[in-house]
Amino acid sequence: xxxxxxxxxxxxxxxxxxxxxxxxxxxxxxxxxxxxxxxxxxxxxxxxxxxxxxxxxxxxxxxxxxxxxxxxxxxxxxxxxxxxxxxxxxxxxxxxxxxxxxxxxxxxxxxxxxxxxxxxxxxxxxxxxxxxxxxxxxxxxxxxxxxxxxxxxxxxxxxxxxxxxx
Numbered sequence: 001x002x003x004x005x006x007x008x009x010x011x012x013x014x015x016x017x018x019x020x021x022x023x024x025x026x027x028x029x030x031x032x033x034x035x036x037x038x039x040x041x042x043x044x045x046x047x048x049x050x051x052x053x054x055x056x057x058x059x060x061x062x063x064x065x066x067x068x069x070x071x072x073x074x075x076x077x078x079x080x081x082x083x084x085x086x087x088x089x090x091x092x093x094x095x096x097x098x099x100x101x102x103x104x105x106x107x108x109x110x111x112x113x114x115x116x117x118x119x120x121x122x123x124x125x126x127x128x129x130x131x132x133x134x135x136x137x138x139x140x141x142x143x144x145x146x147x148x149x150x151x152x153x154x155x156x157x158x159x160x161x162x163x164x165x166x
Contacts, residue, residue, distance in 0.1 A: 001027070007044040016044075033163055035154035083127035085115045087138060101137075109141050116149065119166065126165045133160045 005018045007029060019036060020028035027041050087108045089096045096104060112129060119127055131138045139155075142162065146153050152165045 001041060001046050005046045007046050009039075010043055010045060015047075018046075031154065033154060034157070035163060036157055037154065083119060083124050084130060085112055085127065086130045087112055087142070088130065088132060105138055105141060108138055109145060112142055113145060116145070116151075116164075120149075124166060126163060128161050128163055130161045133158065 001018065001021070003018050003020065007016050007018060008014075009016070009031075014031050014033075016029035016031040016037075018027055019030045022028050022038055025041055026038055027044065028036055028038050029044065030036050089099075089104050089108060092107060092111055093099070096107075099107070108131075129142055131142050136159075139159070139162070143153070146162070146164060154163045155161075156163065
């Protein structure tokens with residue numbers, strides 16, 4: 001296993017590229033959506049393109065050769081960004097100076113939950129939540145909400161948004 005190797009996640013249909021060897025057991029992967037994840041090395045299979053056959057690895061989903069390119073990942077993110085929930089408070093409330101930080105977080109989380117419920121009723125497969133980088137309080141609350149709803153999500157490289165799969 002080395003940086004640049006193409007991998008398949010054992011418990012998922014996703015693919016990725018090894019970006020960094022964090023430790024003996026942990027690997028940083030850039031997945032097919034362009035998001036970085038740190039996972040256990042036991043959760044992936046390195047695909048040797050010379051021997052990429054079902055007989056070599058078992059049932060493996062068909063891979064598009066473009067899955068590895070950042071262009072493909074950016075294209076996927078752009079498609080998902082059509083369905084964007086922007087939680088910046090200045091977009092939600094005209095004058096937010098009258099609210100405490102706790103009240104602002106509640107407004108943002110409630111708005112996000114309503115928008116997610118609308119998306120869940122539609123036929124959208126993925127969307128982006130823009131929570132900003134900040135101190136991470138809103139991000140944590142949003143990720144708690146996504147966990148409660150059993151939605152799969154990935155934090156963006158800069159930490160300011162989350163890509164969610166329905």
